[in-house]
Amino acid sequence: MENNSSRRKMLKQMAAASLAVTALSPLDALALPDMEGNTKLKGNINHSVCQWTYSYLPLEDLCIAVKNLGLKAIDLCAPKDWPTLQKHGIYCSMCYTAGKISLTEGWNHTEFHPQLIKDFTEAIPLVAQAGYKNLICFSGNRKGMDDETGMKNCVTGLKQIMGLAEKHGVIIQMELFNSKVDHKDYMADKSAWGVELCKRLGSPNFKLLYDIYHMQINEGDVIRTITDNHIYFGHYHTAGVPGRHEIDETQELYYPAIMKAILATGYTGFVAQEFITTAKTDKDKLAALKKAIKICDV
Numbered sequence: 496m497e498n499n500s501s502r503r504k505m506l507k508q509m510a511a512a513s514l515a516v517t518a519l520s521p522l523d524a525l526a527l528p529d530m531e532g533n534t535k536l537k538g539n540i541n542h543s544v545c546q547w548t549y550s551y552l553p554l555e556d557l558c559i560a561v562k563n564l565g566l567k568a569i570d571l572c573a574p575k576d577w578p579t580l581q582k583h584g585i586y587c588s589m590c591y592t593a594g595k596i597s598l599t600e601g602w603n604h605t606e607f608h609p610q611l612i613k614d615f616t617e618a619i620p621l622v623a624q625a626g627y628k629n630l631i632c633f634s635g636n637r638k639g640m641d642d643e644t645g646m647k648n649c650v651t652g653l654k655q656i657m658g659l660a661e662k663h664g665v666i667i668q669m670e671l672f673n674s675k676v677d678h679k680d681y682m683a684d685k686s687a688w689g690v691e692l693c694k695r696l697g698s699p700n701f702k703l704l705y706d707i708y709h710m711q712i713n714e715g716d717v718i719r720t721i722t723d724n725h726i727y728f729g730h731y732h733t734a735g736v737p738g739r740h741e742i743d744e745t746q747e748l749y750y751p752a753i754m755k756a757i758l759a760t761g762y763t764g765f766v767a768q769e770f771i772t773t774a775k776t777d778k779d780k781l782a783a784l785k786k787a788i789k790i791c792d793v
Contacts, residue, residue, distance in 0.1 A: 536565045539758055542788050543568040543588040543767035545732065546576070549784070551777070558583035560781055564788060570732075570767035574618070577625050588765035589629045589668070589704070589730060592618035598672070601635025603645035603682050608652040615656045615667070623663035629730055629764075630660075631704060632669050634683035645682045650695050660700040668729050670704040673712035677739075684713050686720050693727045702729025708769070711736045711748055718756040725760035733791065734770035741770055742787050754793040766791060 536542065546569050549557050554576055561569060568588035572580060573596075580587055594614030600607045615630070622630050634649060653667065660667050669692070674684035683689050689703040705728040711717055721728065735746035742750045757766065768791075772783040 536788070536792050540754055540792055541568065541588075541763070541765045542566050542791065543570045543765040544784060545570040545767050545769040546572055548769055548771055549780070551780075554579045555583075558585050560784075561585060564781075564785055566788070568765055568767075570765070570769070571631070574621055574625075577627075581625075587625070587627050588767060589631050590618070590622050590625075590627050591631060593621070594618070597635070598633045598678065598681070599636040601633040601682075602649040602652045602669075603635045603640060604638070605648050605652065607635065608648075608655075611652060612655050616659060619656065619659050619663050619665045622665050628664070629666050629668050632667055634669060634681065636678075636680040637682050638680065640682070642682060642688060646688070646692055646695065649692055653696055653701065657696060657698045657700060661698060664700075666700050666702055666729050668702050668704040670732075671706055671710055671713075673709040675712055677709070677712075684709075686710060686714065686724060690724050690727050703727050704730045704732065706732040706734075706769070707748065707753060708732065708734035708736055708739055717748070717753060721753070721756050721760065725757075725762065728762075730764055731757060731762075731766045732769040733766060733787070734768075739769075739771050740773050741783050742768075742790055750790050751793050754791050758793065 543566060544561055546554065546557065552560065557569065558580060562583060562585065568586040569580060570589040571591060572587045573591040574593045577587055592614040594610070602608070602611060618630060622628070634645065637645065656667065669683055669689060671683050671686060671689050672678040672681045674681045686705070693701055693703065705721065707717055710720065714720070733742055733750065735742045736748050737746065740746070742748065754766070768784060768787050770787065772780045774780045774783050
């Protein structure tokens with residue numbers, strides 16, 4: 496009787512376990528052991544993911560998902576999000592200010608300087624206190640302005656916050672965008688313009704966020720640009736070209752070579768996935784992220 500009872504108990508447990516597996520959420524599925532043992536990250540690249548590309552998930556769930564994938568960071572989170580990240584032991588690899596976030600009204604127009612200086616003066620100490628390092632900024636759109644005037648205006652405005660950034664060990668990072676497809680009229684649309692801005696500011700705490708997707712569209716020659724200008728690049732974003740989709744064999748960029756080039760520069764910061772998946776289901780969307788990380792994990 497004891498043997499039969501034990502057997503029935505074991506069968507019930509097995510049945511319950513089977514039902515639990517079939518009812519797994521997308522997050523649970525990614526937490527399952529990989530039977531082939533091929534998802535362990537090599538540790539050469541610090542991987543991250545941009546929050547907005549997985550905005551269909553509550554931030555709590557995204558934190559769980561990235562931990563299941565072996566990631567330690569999420570990009571582009573504002574102060575209101577930091578407690579959730581900290582709860583899950585996730586690092587914010589690129590921070591927003593708590594104020595108005597505008598890609599088009601940036602440092603190249605002096606009329607926006609008072610608000611920007613206020614926002615960044617408040618944000619820089621918060622970033623440092625939270626134990627973070629990177630704070631994003633934007634050039635803004637031209638709106639008829641020539642690039643040299645925009646450059647001078649950026650220098651004038653940014654110099655008013657760089658001392659505070661240096662004091663707190665925070666890196667202000669201006670993102671480079673393409674102006675051909677996604678961000679028409681954006682001023683910081685060329686690596687050379689951004690590098691010149693870094694030189695004129697002359698601060699080790701001002702860098703460029705080199706978005707590989709955007710710069711492939713606007714100028715190409717990605718690996719040479721990274722190799723020649725890496726001292727000015729403080730962060731990287733990825734996505735497939737064309738379409739900003741998965742960084743797989745369907746697009747023109749070969750990310751393993753790009754990642755190796757980044758590693759060869761001695762870079763130790765984060766590389767954040769910022770592609771928009773074409774997958775339809777939540778599970779497949781997270782699986783696409785998993786695949787992208789494996790492609791970039793050189």
